[in-house]
Amino acid sequence: MPLPGPGHLALLIVASLLAGALNAVAGGGSFLTFPALVLAGVPPVIANATSTVALLPGTFASAWVYRRDIGAARGQLPMTAFVMVSLIGGAAGSILLLLTPEQLFADIVPWLLLFGTLVFALGRPLTDALRRHAHIGVPALVVAQALIGIYGGYFGGGIGILMLAMLGLYGMTEIHAMNGVKTVLSGCMNVVAAAIFIAARAVWWREALVMLFAAIVGGWIGPLLARRVSPARLRLFVVGVGLVMTAWFFARG
Numbered sequence: 095m096p097l098p099g100p101g102h103l104a105l106l107i108v109a110s111l112l113a114g115a116l117n118a119v120a121g122g123g124s125f126l127t128f129p130a131l132v133l134a135g136v137p138p139v140i141a142n143a144t145s146t147v148a149l150l151p152g153t154f155a156s157a158w159v160y161r162r163d164i165g166a167a168r169g170q171l172p173m174t175a176f177v178m179v180s181l182i183g184g185a186a187g188s189i190l191l192l193l194t195p196e197q198l199f200a201d202i203v204p205w206l207l208l209f210g211t212l213v214f215a216l217g218r219p220l221t222d223a224l225r226r227h228a229h230i231g232v233p234a235l236v237v238a239q240a241l242i243g244i245y246g247g248y249f250g251g252g253i254g255i256l257m258l259a260m261l262g263l264y265g266m267t268e269i270h271a272m273n274g275v276k277t278v279l280s281g282c283m284n285v286v287a288a289a290i291f292i293a294a295r296a297v298w299w300r301e302a303l304v305m306l307f308a309a310i311v312g313g314w315i316g317p318l319l320a321r322r323v324s325p326a327r328l329r330l331f332v333v334g335v336g337l338v339m340t341a342w343f344f345a346r347g
Contacts, residue, residue, distance in 0.1 A: 114312025152313025183243020210251025
């Protein structure tokens, strides 16, 4: 595989730094890293696998910053069941990705990006509306997390918002605790997916290592910024990026 040029190298570093910070706050980091890898010449399936591996350590950096919030949430949630279905779902989704032909995945990508963008744009108002009329219990919560885990292992755009919506319907309201739980569960589904991608030799390591260190920095900074930056502005930024990337992939064909 060719070494990334200076322009592509800068693109991967900036995309990963921003992605690590976004994943810690609102999710959506893959909207930046996946297109950046494709622009750098990485095939789509490999780009998705490489993006997952590159962003994984940043997730755990964020989880460390959220550790007190996660501890406060443990008494409200079935964390053991959550972790198990996240691991199983992440494994199933990653295997499904590896079984998807390259051209078919390239055709699906614009629709996956569109779905993730719509989740970001509409997830909060829809969740607020549903919360006034609906409430889910533990069984539905675990099933929903299993489905999110499969989607997360396969692609993952918008999983943070999906998990926040699910936790909101369950009745949680403390946003930092919800972000902490979301970060841990994202890490669970991504760690098993990353292991499978690595075992299948579906990762381009030069690009992954460059992005990994930038994402760790972003993942550490993100939770600190989350307490100072309006979540609405961050969501607007993610939606804008998602729309631009969706339009680009549709135009690219």
